[in-house]
Amino acid sequence: MSYFKFCPNCASQNIEFINHRRFECFDCGMVYFQNVAAAVAVIIEKDGKILFTVRNREPKMDMLDLPGGFTDPDETSEETCARELKEELNLDISPAHFKYFKSQPNDYLYKGIPYKTEDFVFTARLPENVNFNLEESEISEIRWIKKEEIHLNEIGFDSLRKAVADYLRS
Numbered sequence: 001m002s003y004f005k006f007c008p009n010c011a012s013q014n015i016e017f018i019n020h021r022r023f024e025c026f027d028c029g030m031v032y033f034q035n036v037a038a039a040v041a042v043i044i045e046k047d048g049k050i051l052f053t054v055r056n057r058e059p060k061m062d063m064l065d066l067p068g069g070f071t072d073p074d075e076t077s078e079e080t081c082a083r084e085l086k087e088e089l090n091l092d093i094s095p096a097h098f099k100y101f102k103s104q105p106n107d108y109l110y111k112g113i114p115y116k117t118e119d120f121v122f123t124a125r126l127p128e129n130v131n132f133n134l135e136e137s138e139i140s141e142i143r144w145i146k147k148e149e150i151h152l153n154e155i156g157f158d159s160l161r162k163a164v165a166d167y168l169r170s
């Protein structure tokens with residue numbers, strides 16, 4: 001793994017990135033962990049359909065996604081769910097109303113750098129009187145897809161493909 005060319009501390013090239021996680025400089029001894037990033041995704045079902053978003057940016061542009069995103073520092077996963085659904089869709093759902101479903105590891109390649117994530121998948125109910133307002137930098141449209149008409153290969157991320165497959169079996 002060589003996406004850093006130099007040590008950020010001493011600029012040595014005598015460096016190694018071990019197991020996608022542990023950066024080490026063999027000259028100055030700097031060690032830096034790029035730990036697994038926590039992320040969330042939310043499955044919302046209504047009338048036999050599941051709410052998908054269509055990604056408006058890389059990675060996986062134009063493919064189906066679930067609403068969600070990366071956890072901020074000092075945030076619970078349920079708070080991430082609430083914040084991301086507000087930002088992406090203008091949905092108001094309290095953190096207490098997200099129900100844990102399962103976790104799934106994922107690879108997230110952003111601008112040439114591979115990140116390892118752990119995606120925590122939750123379910124939630126659609127509130128009454130929703131007024132969708134899409135965050136267009138991230139989402140081009142939403143699609144309600146009947147459960148029997150979901151094509152898993154149209155879902156961009158492996159983790160969410162597996163989570164949706166498990167959800168449909170549950």
Ligand SMILES: [Zn+2]
Pocket residue numbers: 007008009010011012025026027028029030
């Ligand atoms: Zn160094």
